[in-house]
Amino acid sequence: xxxxxxxxxxxxxxGRSPVIGAPTSIDAMLEGVAGPDVMAERFAIAPFExxxxxxxxxxxxxxxxxxxxASQAERDAAITEQKALYKAAYQDGLHWLRQTMQRRVWTSxxxxxxxxxxxxxxxxxxxxxxxxxxxxxxYLDEAIRPNLAGRFEDMLIAAVRHPLMLHFLDQDKSVGxxxxxxxxxxxxxxxxxxxxxxxxLHTLGVDGPYTQDDVRQLAELFTGLNxxxxxxxxxxxxxxxxGAETVLGRRYGAAAEIAPVEDVLRDLARHPATxxxxxxxxxxxxVADVPDRDLxxxxxxxxxxxxxxxxxxxxxxxRHPAAWRAQAGNIKxxxxxxxxxxxxLAVPEDVLGAWKSGRINRQLRQPLARMGxxxxxxxxxxxxxxxxxxWITPQGMAGRLQWALGVPEVLRQEVPDPRDFxxxxxxxxxxxxxxxxxxxxxxxxxxxxxxLMSPAFQRV
Amino acid sequence: MxxxxxRRGFLLRAGAVGCSAAASPFVTPMSFAATPWDNRLVVIIxxxxxxxxxxVRPWGxxxxxxxxxxxxxxxxxxLDLDGYFGLHPALGALMPLWRAGELAAVQAVSTPYxxxxxxxxxxxxxxxxxxxxxxxxxxxxxxxMLQGVPGATAQTTYAIGQESMLLxxxxxxxxxxxxxxxxxxxxxxxxxxxxxxxxxxxxxAAMAEAVRLADADGDAVVAxxxxxxxxxxxxxxxxGGKGHLRIADFAAxxxxxxxxxxxFSIGGWDTHVNxxxxxxxxxxxxxxxxxxxxxxxxxxxxxxxxxxxxTEFGRTVRENGTRGTDHGTGGAMLLAGGAxxxxxxxxxWPGLAETALYDRRDLLPTSDVRAWAAWAMxxxxxxxxxxxxxxxxxxxxxxxxxxxxx
Numbered sequence: 111x112x113x114x115x116x117x118x119x120x121x122x123x124x125g126r127s128p129v130i131g132a133p134t135s136i137d138a139m140l141e142g143v144a145g146p147d148v149m150a151e152r153f154a155i156a157p158f159e160x161x162x163x164x165x166x167x168x169x170x171x172x173x174x175x176x177x178x179x180a181s182q183a184e185r186d187a188a189i190t191e192q193k194a195l196y197k198a199a200y201q202d203g204l205h206w207l208r209q210t211m212q213r214r215v216w217t218s219x220x221x222x223x224x225x226x227x228x229x230x231x232x233x234x235x236x237x238x239x240x241x242x243x244x245x246x247x248x249y250l251d252e253a254i255r256p257n258l259a260g261r262f263e264d265m266l267i268a269a270v271r272h273p274l275m276l277h278f279l280d281q282d283k284s285v286g287x288x289x290x291x292x293x294x295x296x297x298x299x300x301x302x303x304x305x306x307x308x309x310x311l312h313t314l315g316v317d318g319p320y321t322q323d324d325v326r327q328l329a330e331l332f333t334g335l336n337x338x339x340x341x342x343x344x345x346x347x348x349x350x351x352x353g354a355e356t357v358l359g360r361r362y363g364a365a366a367e368i369a370p371v372e373d374v375l376r377d378l379a380r381h382p383a384t385x386x387x388x389x390x391x392x393x394x395x396x397v398a399d400v401p402d403r404d405l406x407x408x409x410x411x412x413x414x415x416x417x418x419x420x421x422x423x424x425x426x427x428x429r430h431p432a433a434w435r436a437q438a439g440n441i442k443x444x445x446x447x448x449x450x451x452x453x454x455l456a457v458p459e460d461v462l463g464a465w466k467s468g469r470i471n472r473q474l475r476q477p478l479a480r481m482g483x484x485x486x487x488x489x490x491x492x493x494x495x496x497x498x499x500x501w502i503t504p505q506g507m508a509g510r511l512q513w514a515l516g517v518p519e520v521l522r523q524e525v526p527d528p529r530d531f532x533x534x535x536x537x538x539x540x541x542x543x544x545x546x547x548x549x550x551x552x553x554x555x556x557x558x559x560x561x562l563m564s565p566a567f568q569r570v
Numbered sequence: 571m572x573x574x575x576x577r578r579g580f581l582l583r584a585g586a587v588g589c590s591a592a593a594s595p596f597v598t599p600m601s602f603a604a605t606p607w608d609n610r611l612v613v614i615i616x617x618x619x620x621x622x623x624x625x626v627r628p629w630g631x632x633x634x635x636x637x638x639x640x641x642x643x644x645x646x647x648x649l650d651l652d653g654y655f656g657l658h659p660a661l662g663a664l665m666p667l668w669r670a671g672e673l674a675a676v677q678a679v680s681t682p683y684x685x686x687x688x689x690x691x692x693x694x695x696x697x698x699x700x701x702x703x704x705x706x707x708x709x710x711x712x713x714x715m716l717q718g719v720p721g722a723t724a725q726t727t728y729a730i731g732q733e734s735m736l737l738x739x740x741x742x743x744x745x746x747x748x749x750x751x752x753x754x755x756x757x758x759x760x761x762x763x764x765x766x767x768x769x770x771x772x773x774x775a776a777m778a779e780a781v782r783l784a785d786a787d788g789d790a791v792v793a794x795x796x797x798x799x800x801x802x803x804x805x806x807x808x809x810g811g812k813g814h815l816r817i818a819d820f821a822a823x824x825x826x827x828x829x830x831x832x833x834f835s836i837g838g839w840d841t842h843v844n845x846x847x848x849x850x851x852x853x854x855x856x857x858x859x860x861x862x863x864x865x866x867x868x869x870x871x872x873x874x875x876x877x878x879x880x881t882e883f884g885r886t887v888r889e890n891g892t893r894g895t896d897h898g899t900g901g902a903m904l905l906a907g908g909a910x911x912x913x914x915x916x917x918x919w920p921g922l923a924e925t926a927l928y929d930r931r932d933l934l935p936t937s938d939v940r941a942w943a944a945w946a947m948x949x950x951x952x953x954x955x956x957x958x959x960x961x962x963x964x965x966x967x968x969x970x971x972x973x974x975x976x
Contacts, residue, residue, distance in 0.1 A: 280842050283892040292891075299891020303842060310688055322685055441773075480748070489617065489837065492690050499739070502772050505731075505748045508780035511763075512753055543769075547762040556759040563763060563777075565770035 111434040116538070120570040121439060122396060122428070123220020125450030128534045130218050136428045140421055142219030144259040149213035149223065150251055155206045158248040158273065158342070164199055164241040165339040168192065196240050203244030204470040207485050210247065211474065212462055214449040222258060225424070227445070228395050229254045231493040233269040233312060235278040236486055242277060246486040249274040262388060262418035263379035266312060267372055270304070273337035279304035279491060286333035286351025300351075305329035307491045313378040315387035320358060327355040331362055331374055345371075385413035392427060394496045398439045402432035438569040441498045444481035447510055448474065451562050454535040457521060473520050481509035510568075514559035528557025536566050606721040609874045609909060609950040610825050612832045612863065613712060613943070615737060616856070616881035617693060618839035621895050622902025623887065623933065624849055625661065626675045626915065630654030633922035637888045641845055641895075651675075655915045660853035664860060667906060672864075672872075674905040674912040674974075676942050678920050680883055680935035682965070687897035689840065692882030697737035699940060701965035709740025711940070712833060715947055715962045716742035724779070727831040728824050730817050738833050745783060745829075749820035753784040757792050818859045822866025825875070830951075839881060842894040860906050873908035876946050876975060884933050887922055900933030903942060909950065909975050916942070916972055941968045949975035 115132035118139060119125055126132070133139045174180060174188035217223050230250045237243040253272040257265035269275055276282045284301035285292050292298050305328035309320045334350035337343050350366035360377065363370040378384060389409035393401035405427065412419075412426035427433050442450060452462070465473070478485050482501060488494050495501070518525050528548035532540055544564040551557030561567060628634045629645045630653065649657040651668060655675070667673040682702065683695045695703055699711025716722045717740065724743035729735050731748055738744045755763075760781065767774040785791045814836060821832040836859065838852035856879065864872050884901025900920070905912065920926050920934040928934040944958040944966060959966050 280892070283843055285891055287891075301842060301890060301892060302896060306688070310686075316686075316688065316691060322687075490689055490840075498772075502776050503746050504776050504779035504783055505746050507773065507776045508753055508784055511755075511777070511780065515753070515755060541766075541769075544766050547766045550758070550762060552756045552758045556755055556762075559755070560759070560762050560766055564766045565773050568773065569770070 111431045111436065113428070114434060117434055117570075119220060121433075122224060124214040124217070124223055124446065124453050125220075125567075125570075126535060126537070127215070127453045127456060129456050130216070133219075133221070136425070139219075139221045139428060140425055143222045143225060143421060143424065145219070147255060149217050149219075150255055152216070153209040153212040155209050155247040155251050156202065158245060158252055161199075161237075161242060161245045161248055162273065162339045162342060164195060167195060168241050169339070171195065199241045199244050201467045203247070203485075204467040204475060206244060206247035207474055208462060208465060208470050211449055211452055212459065215453045215457060215462070216459065221424075224396075224446075225258050226250065226255050228392070229258065229265060231488070232391065233265070233275070234488055234491050234493040235269070235272070235275040237274065238278065242274065245274045245277075257420075259421050260419075261379070262384070262413075262420055263376045265420075266308075266379050267375050269312070270308060270375060271335065271343050273343055276304070276335055276337050276343070279307055281332060282336050284329065284333055285349045286330060288353075289333060289351055290348040291346075292349075298349075300326075300329055300333070302326060302329040304335075305332055308375075308378065311492055313387070314381060314383040318381075318383040318387070324357050328357050328374065331355045331357065331371055334366055334368070335371065379418050382414060385410050385418070388418075389413055389423065391496070392423065393433075395440075396427065397433055397435075399496065399498055402430075402435075405430045405432040438565065440496075441501050441569050443494060443501060444478050444483035444506070444510070445485075447481070447562075447568065448478060448513065450567075451514070451517070452520075454531070454562075454567075455517065455521065455526065455558075461522070473516070477509060477513040477516075480505075480512065482506045507563075511559065511563055514562040515555060517558050517562075518555050525554040525558055528554055528561060531558055532561045535561055536564070541566050605726065605828055605830060606719050607830055607951050610830055610832075610867070610871060610876070610907075611946065611950050612821065612825070612875065612877040612907075613737065614856070614859070614877065614879045615693070615697065615735065615833070615835040616839050616852070616879055617835050617837040618689060618841075618852075618881075619692065619883050619885055619897055620839040620852070620881040620901065621841060621845065621849060621885040622677065622679075622881075622900070623884065624845065624895075625658050625853060625904070626651070626677060626902045627656045627658065628654065628677070628919065628922065629656050631919070631922045633887075633924075637922060639889070640893045641889050643846075652915055654919075658849070658853055660850045661857050663854075663857045664906070667860070667864075668913055671913040672906060672908055672910055673860075674910055674914055674916060676903045676905070676916040676937070676939075678900045678917050678933055678936040679880075679903050679939040679942065680900050681939055683883060684899065685929075687883065687899075689882060689897070692897075694736060696880060696882045696939070697735065699963045707736065710735065710737035711943070711962050712737045712831065713740030713742045713744060715951075715953060715958075716740075716744070716831070718953070718957055718961065719951070723828075725824075725828040728821065728829050728833070730821055730832060730834040735833060735835065745779065747783045747820070749816050753781065753791050755791065760792060814855050814859055815862055818862035819866055822863055825863075825867050826871055841885070842890065842896060843892045845889070845894045848894070856904075864906075864908075869908070875907040876909045876950050877906040878943055878946055879904040879906070880939055880943065886931050887927055887933055888931070898932035899928045900935035901939075903939055905942075905946070905974070911973055911976050916974075937969070938966060940966050942972070942974065944968050945972055945974045 113136050119132045171188045171192045175185055214223050235249055237245040249272055253268040257268055280301045281304040285298040287300055302325055306325045310316045314320055330351040334345045334347060336346040345368045347366045354361045354364040357374050362374050390406050393406045408430050409423050409426045412422045416422040475485050528551055532545055532548040544566055547560040548557050551560055645656060649662055651657060664673050681695050683692050691703055694707055697710045698707040716727055724745045727744045729738040729744055729746040767777055781791055817834050825832055836856055841848045880903045881901055883899055885895035885898040890896050918936040920936050924930055926934060940963040944963055947953045948955060955968060959968055
């Protein structure tokens with residue numbers, strides 16, 4: 111078993127498209143990860159700077175609303191403006207959901223889009239206040255997408271230093287107990303949240319060789335990491351805990367600056383436990399819940415040999431026969447189910463592009479939540495479950511069927527003939543039962559839904 | 571082709587390969603009569619680590635106010651429980667239940683989980699019900715309890731909400747549903763769906779159960795004509811309401827009928843920052859859910875109901891640098907229901923003096939949260955202690971009978 115263009119699309123991309131060709135080789139798949147980010151340019155998402163600008167504006171409006179010397183009219187105007195601000199943030203979030211879907215529908219480098227999703231999930235972060243809620247899209251474009259083909263440590267540093275991550279895991283609230291800031295402002299202290307998740311989720315893994323003391327010392331090393339709405343990411347010397355810290359037995363410089371933080375992150379990224387954690391997680395995500403041991407071992411070895419060169423690790427996966435096994439693999443998560451449906455239907459760019467936010471909400475955001483995967487809102491920083499059983503539930507299946515039956519509402523134009531659609535979505539080896547169902551369906555609407563609900567479409 | 575088939579065929583076939591549809595009403599119409607007990611149990615998982623010290627405040631402990639200068643305002647007599655403990659104001663709506671003996675708390679509980687203080691592991695262990703996560707997790711304790719009950723069917727237990735819970739996962743049949751889904755397709759469509767899935771038992775079983783539940787919770791799945799089907803599917807999207815109340819309503823509806831066990835989660839408890847504000851919302855939600863359940867099941871069923879509310883661990887005794895609290899160890903659990911011997915705070919109070927704390931930072935657990943759930947199931951369903959200690963909660967010592975239920 112080895113490379114197969116159909117499987118490359120189904121298992122390592124967002125599925126088949128009637129208008130975009132499949133990759134022709136493993137080399138092409140890997141080159142597609144490294145080239146210019148065509149999709150991010152064509153379906154742009156705003157820079158995080160714009161999200162920050164909203165935080166600034168919100169602060170100003172809050173001040174105005176609470177000002178004792180303001181007139182009622184001034185206060186009312188500020189309240190109205192604040193509502194408009196929240197609405198704009200909400201609408202941006204929906205627009206960026208649409209842009210993400212467009213990228214998946216129109217990409218000719220599907221593996222790249224899947225990797226962007228995988229790593230975005232690995233480094234889960236979302237806004238915990240209204241104006242930051244849409245910030246995940248910009249964060250992913252800045253911290254994750256530019257690093258898909260680099261070293262893991264560079265992505266780690268970019269994610270950990272990003273304002274949205276600092277906000278999400280409370281790093282922006284953490285102050286070294288013996289820092290200048292703590293001396294002056296009583297009641298400010300250490301927050302371990304980011305340090306803990308970096309060890310548990312991002313690098314070593316929950317079974318990794320670290321202790322509560324490592325968590326605390328890493329948290330103390332992190333104390334300078336912060337951001338401001340005006341400047342973005344900063345290193346705040348006044349909040350940094352003085353003195354050296356020891357993490358996993360290694361001492362990191364006493365200087366309150368960014369260098370020791372980057373040092374510790376690079377060391378964590380290159381740690382053998384991280385190699386194992388990342389190799390396994392990639393294999394589980396792309397191939398199967400219980401991946402071939404030899405496949406994981408090959409990826410782990412490549413990771414260690416190259417110091418976490420991600421393309422080399424991807425290549426180790428794609429060159430391994432177990433990655434291409436014919437047996438059906440993972441169930442698509444709801445997001446991939448919806449994206450690959452839109453791609454198979456080749457929903458025209460301008461149709462999706464013309465949707466107003468209400469429609470994006472009804473046709474994409476709400477259905478994803480019903481299927482069990484609310485957009486960019488997993489329960490916690492551990493992201494979405496990799497286990498098939500988390501998704502194969504009556505509730506999840508009902509959500510998928512409901513969405514699949516609503517395809518005519520998505521297209522608002524003639525629905526394709528299910529007999530043709532089944533070949534596009536699954537071909538060239540279509541299970542006879544699915545082909546029969548597509549032919550025997552009472553209506554086009556049900557025929558399309560039956561194809562989308564078939565195990566051949568849902569399991570890759 | 572359009573004659574001689576029905577949903578029943580789908581369910582029968584899916585039932586033959588999967589577990590959850592095996593007990594569908596189309597297959598075993600007598601399942602109502604087969605219901606194993608009359609008492610009801612509701613388990614609510616509070617995800618994110620509820621601060622038990624803030625929910626059930628130990629005012630009688632002099633160290634409490636000292637540890638949390640920025641968190642708690644003054645003591646309120648109207649929220650006093652027993653002279654020592656007092657409720658958080660956001661739980662104030664539950665005071666009438668307390669006075670009626672239908673609300674209780676247990677202080678200083680925890681799972682066997684120690685030191686790592688990870689939500690995800692903490693919740694996994696809480697739901698898995700064992701001594702540790704070593705060796706992996708394959709099912710949840712509520713499911714294992716059901717595995718030993720003859721006559722327990724998929725309708726006996728409902729896991730409610732959009733996420734799937736480890737607590738109810740396992741070999742025993744459990745219905746999983748979020749009450750905001752609706753399906754509508756032709757009889758032919760149902761039949762063809764069955765056919766395409768027949769080689770994939772997992773998908774087929776989940777789909778069959780989805781069809782059954784969608785059929786049961788309001789509108790029938792199979793509709794007469796295409797226009798009607800489209801209209802129905804668009805109509806359901808307009809039904810609004812608060813998610814947590816819809817869940818409570820659905821639970822009440824099922825518990826009034828054949829269901830005896832229901833479980834769901836309420837999130838939002840991870841109050842690292844500005845807890846005085848951030849804890850109010852989840853507590854209010856919790857109180858609303860309890861009252862809605864009570865009203866929904868009616869007095870007769872409420873009298874047979876026990877609600878167990880548990881969280882993965884407690885939070886630090888001292889407030890942190892950001893007017894919140896961090897992950898801790900010992901915490902509180904809450905109990906409600908007409909079946910309960912309530913109006914008291916159970917559990918041994920270890921005190922908040924620094925030397926009494928776990929790791930000098932957390933409330934010292936004095937009992938295992940699993941033991942209280944075990945006694946509730948012993949009392950409500952008559953599950954044997956030996957079963958509970960060996961199979962449902964491996965490694966648990968239930969200790970003395972606290973006389974939890976009436």
